[in-house]
Amino acid sequence: MSIAEVVFVLGPPGAGKGTQCTRIKENFGFIHLSAGDLLRAEQKAGSEDGELIANYIKDGKIVPIEITIRLLEKAVVSAGATKVLIDGFPRNKENLDGWEREMVHSGKMNTKFMLYFECAEEECLKRAMGRNQNRADDNLESFKKRITTYISSTVPVMDEFRSRGLLRKVDANGTPDDVWDLTRQLFLVGFVVCILHNKHSVHLQITYRIPRDNRLNQLVHLKKGLRYLRSITSPPQCGQHHFARECGLEFRRGRGGGSWGGVCWSAQLLLYFIVPVFVCKGTSLRQSLSIVVEILILSFDFLKVFNSSAINNLSSSS
């Protein structure tokens, strides 16, 4: 069986993690595991850890990792899933260390990235109080404790993912539909290809959809790819006027200056949705097409760096 690819989902209590996870599950074929739900179910099933779990949850504290990891592993294995969302985990350093020790280093699962739903505390409180799921911890006193635990224990774990370049932040203050619009973009990775040809040349337009986070790494990768492409094709023409400049790999300095901070906003916007257009000219159509194939292979490689499994949209017309 292939190794499960895991996306963690975090954010303050009541931010709407579960709500968005349901949509991700329906649209992108993930299974959704909520660490909190698994713990609550274990408690209700009357397990020997039941009382301990109940006390931790009421006090807004984080249950010891041995219990949580056992439940998570069992759920992933029994679902036989390869794309897994784990909501509400890792909640503290102990959770993260346990996960890496038991799951990652043992080769059982791969961590893809962490999705972070950022939402104002008052809004979270309002949502949690209106949740109506009869939860023992959806009261003001428990909520305050959960927020305190979130700030002291969970935020450092998110910082760790940020420093690894694996944190994808979503503004979760809007309506569920607004938040979904932002969330889905992070999973839409792929490219659309349009091929037009005549006798000797092939006009190839590739539209990439890549996540907005970690754009600088993408830019570096893209730079390498484009340099290579320019060596095998005529210089790429550009579907978007800005792109010409970016293909030339000149960065305008942002107002902030500095080395990384200086990469300008337009480059960042471009990386969200890139439309390079290549005119592939060979001595024959066959030769032009072989160049096209090479570009496509490179495009796949390019996307592998992000979420190759999510390549979801490949079409061609001629």
Ligand SMILES: Nc1ncnc2c1ncn2[C@@H]1O[C@H](COP(=O)(O)OP(=O)(O)O)[C@@H](O)[C@H]1O
């Ligand atoms: N964007 C949103 N705007 C308003 N209410 C929301 C939003 N997202 C979720 N909710 C509601 O807020 C409550 C908490 O959402 P939930 O997904 O359970 O949060 P979490 O899993 O982060 O604790 C639920 O009643 C849900 O219907």
Ligand SMILES: Nc1ccn([C@H]2C[C@H](O)[C@@H](COP(=O)(O)OP(=O)(O)O)O2)c(=O)n1
């Ligand atoms: N990794 C985890 C996840 C949840 N828990 C416990 C402690 C949390 O306050 C409760 C509820 O978590 P859940 O993710 O369902 O809810 P909120 O995001 O806090 O609304 O479960 C835990 O101990 N360890």
